[in-house]
Amino acid sequence: MTDVLRGLALSAPTLLQQLPVELPVSLDVVVVLAVVAVALALFVLQPVSIDTTAIALMVTLILLGPWTGVSPEEGVSGFSNPATLTVLSMFILSEGVRKTGVIQILTRKMESFAGESEFRQLLATVGLAGPSAGFVNNTPIVAILIPAVMNLARKTGTSPSKLLIPLSFASMMGGMLTVIGTSSNLLASDIWAQIGPTGEPFSLFEFTQLGAIVLAVGIGYLLTVGRYLTPARITAEGSPTDQFGMSDYLTAVVVHEDSDLVGSRVRELGRDDLDLDVFQIVRNGRTIVHGLPNERIGAGDILSVRASQETLEQVLEDEHLVLLPELRDAAADEDEPLPEGFLPAHHAWDRPPETGDASATADETDDDGDEDDEDDEDADDATAETSLTEVVLLPGPWSNRRDGVVGFERSFDATVLAIRRGDEVIRQRLRDVDPRAGDVLLVQTSPDALDRLQSNTNVVVSSDDRWEEFDRRQIPIALGIVAGVVGLAALEYLPIMVSALAGVVAMLFSGILRPADAYEAVDWNVIFLLAGVIPLGVAFEASGTADLIATGIVAGSVVLPPIAMLAAFYLGTAVITEMVSNNASIVLMLPIAVEVAGQLGVNAFAFALAVTFAASTPLLSPVGYQTNLMVYGPGGYKFTDFARVGAPLQLILTVVTTAGIAFFWGL
Numbered sequence: 001m002t003d004v005l006r007g008l009a010l011s012a013p014t015l016l017q018q019l020p021v022e023l024p025v026s027l028d029v030v031v032v033l034a035v036v037a038v039a040l041a042l043f044v045l046q047p048v049s050i051d052t053t054a055i056a057l058m059v060t061l062i063l064l065g066p067w068t069g070v071s072p073e074e075g076v077s078g079f080s081n082p083a084t085l086t087v088l089s090m091f092i093l094s095e096g097v098r099k100t101g102v103i104q105i106l107t108r109k110m111e112s113f114a115g116e117s118e119f120r121q122l123l124a125t126v127g128l129a130g131p132s133a134g135f136v137n138n139t140p141i142v143a144i145l146i147p148a149v150m151n152l153a154r155k156t157g158t159s160p161s162k163l164l165i166p167l168s169f170a171s172m173m174g175g176m177l178t179v180i181g182t183s184s185n186l187l188a189s190d191i192w193a194q195i196g197p198t199g200e201p202f203s204l205f206e207f208t209q210l211g212a213i214v215l216a217v218g219i220g221y222l223l224t225v226g227r228y229l230t231p232a233r234i235t236a237e238g239s240p241t242d243q244f245g246m247s248d249y250l251t252a253v254v255v256h257e258d259s260d261l262v263g264s265r266v267r268e269l270g271r272d273d274l275d276l277d278v279f280q281i282v283r284n285g286r287t288i289v290h291g292l293p294n295e296r297i298g299a300g301d302i303l304s305v306r307a308s309q310e311t312l313e314q315v316l317e318d319e320h321l322v323l324l325p326e327l328r329d330a331a332a333d334e335d336e337p338l339p340e341g342f343l344p345a346h347h348a349w350d351r352p353p354e355t356g357d358a359s360a361t362a363d364e365t366d367d368d369g370d371e372d373d374e375d376d377e378d379a380d381d382a383t384a385e386t387s388l389t390e391v392v393l394l395p396g397p398w399s400n401r402r403d404g405v406v407g408f409e410r411s412f413d414a415t416v417l418a419i420r421r422g423d424e425v426i427r428q429r430l431r432d433v434d435p436r437a438g439d440v441l442l443v444q445t446s447p448d449a450l451d452r453l454q455s456n457t458n459v460v461v462s463s464d465d466r467w468e469e470f471d472r473r474q475i476p477i478a479l480g481i482v483a484g485v486v487g488l489a490a491l492e493y494l495p496i497m498v499s500a501l502a503g504v505v506a507m508l509f510s511g512i513l514r515p516a517d518a519y520e521a522v523d524w525n526v527i528f529l530l531a532g533v534i535p536l537g538v539a540f541e542a543s544g545t546a547d548l549i550a551t552g553i554v555a556g557s558v559v560l561p562p563i564a565m566l567a568a569f570y571l572g573t574a575v576i577t578e579m580v581s582n583n584a585s586i587v588l589m590l591p592i593a594v595e596v597a598g599q600l601g602v603n604a605f606a607f608a609l610a611v612t613f614a615a616s617t618p619l620l621s622p623v624g625y626q627t628n629l630m631v632y633g634p635g636g637y638k639f640t641d642f643a644r645v646g647a648p649l650q651l652i653l654t655v656v657t658t659a660g661i662a663f664f665w666g667l
Contacts, residue, residue, distance in 0.1 A: 001178055004348045011577060014244060020629075022032075025202070025206070025597075026544060027067060028067045028068070028545075028616070029074070029544055029548055030540075031064055031067035032539050032540065032543045032545045035057070035061065035064065035068070036536070037586055039053060039536075039584075040579070042056075043580040043581065043584055044562040047660060048483065051524075051528040051532065053521065054530075054531070054532025054533050055528055055532045057374045057532050058075050058532040058533075059075075059534050060077035061535045061536065061538075061539050062073055062076075062366055062535070065097050067454075067518055067537065067539075068538075068539040070162075070539050070542070072534060073552045075535045076215050076531075077534065077535070078530060078532060078533070078535060079531045080497070081190060081531070082186075082495065082497040083183070083187045083189065083530060084369075084530045084531055084534070085448055085497050085500075086180065086186050086500050087527065087530060088090055088522055088527055088537065089134075089500035089501050089503065090137045090251075091137060091523055091526075092504045092513065092521050093482055094136045094137045094509065094521070095140070095517060095520075095521030096138040096139075096478050096481065096482075096507040096512045097136055097478050097479070098140065098144060099478070100474045100477075100479075100512065101475070102146075102475050102478070102479065103141075104147075104609070106128060107148035110149070111124075111151075111155075111351055113206065114152060115156070116158075117163060118156075121152060121153075121156065121589065122222065123223060124164070124171070124221050125149055125166055126166050126167070126223070127219070127529065127647055128146055129141055129167050129170040129217075130146065130170040130171065131174055132171075133170075133172075133177070133181055134174050134176075134177025134178045134211070135177075135180070135181070135486060136178075137180075137181070138174060138175040138484075138627060139626050139627060142168060142171050143630065146167070146460050146462050146630065146631065146634055147460060148487070149163045149164060159232035159233070160234055160635060161232050161234050161635040161637065162230050165230050165631060165637070165645050165646075166226065168631045169218060169222060169645075170222065170632065170647065172617045172618075172625060172627060173215045173617060173653075175210075175215050176207065176210075176214055176613055176616055176629070178209035179496065179503055180204065180486075180496065181211075181539075182584050182616045183251045183582075184582040184615045185611065186516060187530060187534070187585050187586050187587070188612040188615070189202035189496075190200040190534075190589070191591065192608050193273065194537070195537075195594050196605065201495075203489075203490075204496060206489060207609060207613075210361045210613070210657065210661065210664060212629045213660055216615075217652065217653070217656050218653065221652060222338050223658050225648065226645050226649065229648070230645050231442060231637070231638075231641055233635060233641070234636040236581065238332055238388075240390060242419065244418040245425055245427065246306070246427065246442070247663060249306050249418075249427050250304070250305070250306055250324060251301055251305060252303065252305070252323070253301060253302070253305060253312075253315075253321040253322060253323055254300065254302055254322050255298065255301045255302075255321060256322065257299040257470065259297075259299070260299060261297045261321070263296055263298075264296065264297050265293065265295065265297075266278045266292050266293050266294070266295050267293035267294065271662065272352055276305055276306070276307040276311050276312075276407050277305065277415060277416075278303050278305050279292070279304055279415035280292070280303075280444065282301070282302035283300070283302075285342050289444070290413060290414070290448070293409075303321075306418075306427075308427075309415070325582065336476065345386070346423050358540070376648075387444075387445060387450075388417070388443070388444060388445075389414075389442075389445050389450060389453070389461055390439050390441070390443075390461070390634070391440065391441045391443055392438075392439075392461075392630065393436065393437055393438065393439045393454055393459055394457075394460060395438075395525065395629055395630070396459050398589070404432070404433060404435070405435060406434055408441070412449050413446070413452070414443040414444060414445045414446075414453070414632060415448045416441050417442045418444070419433060419435070420440040420636060420640060421439050421440075422636070422637055422638060423636050423638045428464050437629055438622065438633045440462065457521060474510070474511075474512050476505070478509050478510075478512050481512075483504050484500070484502075484506070485500055485503035487501075488502070505521065511529050529583055530583055533581075534587065536584075536587045537591055540576075540588075540592075546592050549595070550592050550595030550598075551599065552601045554596055555594050562602045562667045563662055564601060565600065565607075565659045566607060566610050566654070567610075567654055567658040569589070569593050569596070569611060569613070569614070570610040570611070570613065571650075572589070572614075573585055573589045573610070573611045573614035573615055574618050574620070574654075575620075577618040578618050578620050578623070579623040582624075584616065584666060585611075586612070586615045589615070590608055590611045590612070590619045597661060601664060602667045604619065605665055606661045606662070606665050606667055609661050610657065610658060612622045614655050614657075616651075617653060619645075619646030619647070619653075620642055620643045620647060620650055621639065621642050621643065622639060622642055624642075626627070628642060644650040
């Protein structure tokens with residue numbers, strides 16, 4: 001296969017040279033533009049994950065090396081690129097800070113300061129998220145603060161929707177305080193070092209003065225105009241079942257002695273497309289949750305189920321089941337007692353579990369073992385609490401999984417009862433749903449399952465008000481390490497990449513993190529995305545594509561002054577970032593911006609900054625930036641809510657950023 005590809009690559013130039021029509025541009029440019037067009041389509045439509053598209057882009061650029069100018073060494077150089085390694089290090093450093101519990105301490109201070117005032121809650125949220133994101137990567141900052149904001153809203157009766165979009169926007173703007181605030185800043189720094197006239201990357205505080213102005217203006221907007229534009233999609237009142245509209249979908253039924261379900265395993269209830277899920281069984285005063293799919297149903301069992309009214313009526317009629325409330329009413333009726341033999345003598349429907357309530361939303365349950373015939377183990381009779389928990393799926397592996405809700409339940413030993421996707425709540429046919437990043441899952445969990453969910457870096461337990469136990473003695477060490485990383489880079493004693501890697505080593509040697517913690521802390525999708533799109537910048541320059549596009553832009557905008565061109569690049573990059581990833585937009589737009597500046601004879605650094613700021617602050621949709629997607633489900637937002645709040649701010653930042661660049665660095 002390799003020989004065939006090599007042969008095609010060698011023979012293709014000869015064949016293309018024989019084309020009867022002479023191309024208006026070089027063949028190299030045509031090939032690169034074609035590759036870019038296909039990549040953009042894949043980034044926008046996402047038939048596969050974005051990181052998969054990035055790796056495919058890297059491989060394609062290498063295979064088409066005779067035209068793209070990307071050698072195999074240059075193609076894989078993204079994996080050893082300073083930007084990639086620095087981003088990787090910052091993920092690990094952020095996890096080290098989180099492991100000390102310092103963020104949790106700050107969130108409790110935030111709750112104490114905010115009280116029941118919505119304005120103070122909003123001020124505390126943006127005031128904590130914005131500045132923190134400049135020194136700890138903004139994505140984990142939002143992941144940590146989502147449960148804090150949700151719990152604060154729940155305790156005070158505030159709609160979490162009023163706080164979550166501001167949380168995301170503030171973290172994005174705060175990321176512009178330093179070069180290490182976002183991955184796109186670091187990528188822009190590396191590209192600037194390659195194509196800029198100085199050959200030097202951005203310093204750590206290269207644009208801090210402008211970032212501080214942008215953050216201050218953004219916070220001012222969110223506290224005033226934005227506060228009234230942000231909708232209250234989710235009410236903070238009521239239980240999780242009320243918020244997900246599950247009252248008509250959860251109930252408890254008792255299994256008749258003659259039921260066809262007796263002896264069946266719980267997982268077999270999905271036969272014949274029956275839309276019914278059992279999320280706990282009460283048997284003889286004990287509640288079974290653990291290993292539920294393999295549990296065999298017995299006569300007299302009380303099944304807590306999720307089902308639509310139509311499905312429930314079908315099951316009650318066909319499977320010899322009785323609604324628990326109706327059975328209790330019948331038993332209390334002395335005129336019409338239950339028929340003899342209706343239930344076995346050992347039934348326990350009329351007595352509660354040993355601890356807690358046996359209703360469909362019981363809070364006290366037992367953690368029972370698996371009753372598989374092939375591997376029969378003694379049940380664990382210890383009782384354990386179960387609860388309804390909201391789980392947010394973070395950007396990551398969910399777009400690649402094809403095992404749906406069943407796979408999630410199997411991985412975490414939890415039962416999914418409903419899914420919120422934006423402002424839509426999915427309550428039926430859950431087994432047919434593939435979870436996506438940004439979804440909020442309402443799940444029934446045991447303490448063990450909740451611990452597994454909390455330790456997984458791809459999810460956020462948004463409704464959990466438990467606090468992890470941290471070693472507070474590690475706080476000064478962790479903060480000292482981060483301060484050292486920042487200080488060494490700020491004084492230019494070490495490059496940012498080297499100081500960040502040194503900080504990782506210090507985190508590991510100090511015992512704050514284990515190697516396993518470090519591996520789990522890294523968002524590998526971002527790493528592969530960075531490594532995959534970096535070679536595109538090489539192709540843009542080597543093929544002359546950037547120069548050609550820049551020439552066309554300059555020729556078509558001769559009447560615009562440089563400041564207007566600067567604003568156009570800012571706004572154009574922001575719009576493109578809504579369709580592709582922020583890192584891809586940096587790779588596409590920054591070389592063109594520098595070429596345009598060169599042809600106009602103006603400050604290329606100014607145009608590079610405009611692209612950098614715009615790529616890190618896309619405010620118009622939930623898919624434009626990871627933090628927007630993270631709050632999309634928990635806030636119950638409509639897709640257009642982000643543009644409703646973000647469009648005015650995007651225009652304000654266009655003016656503020658371009659004016660600030662012109663003031664501080666000139667054109």
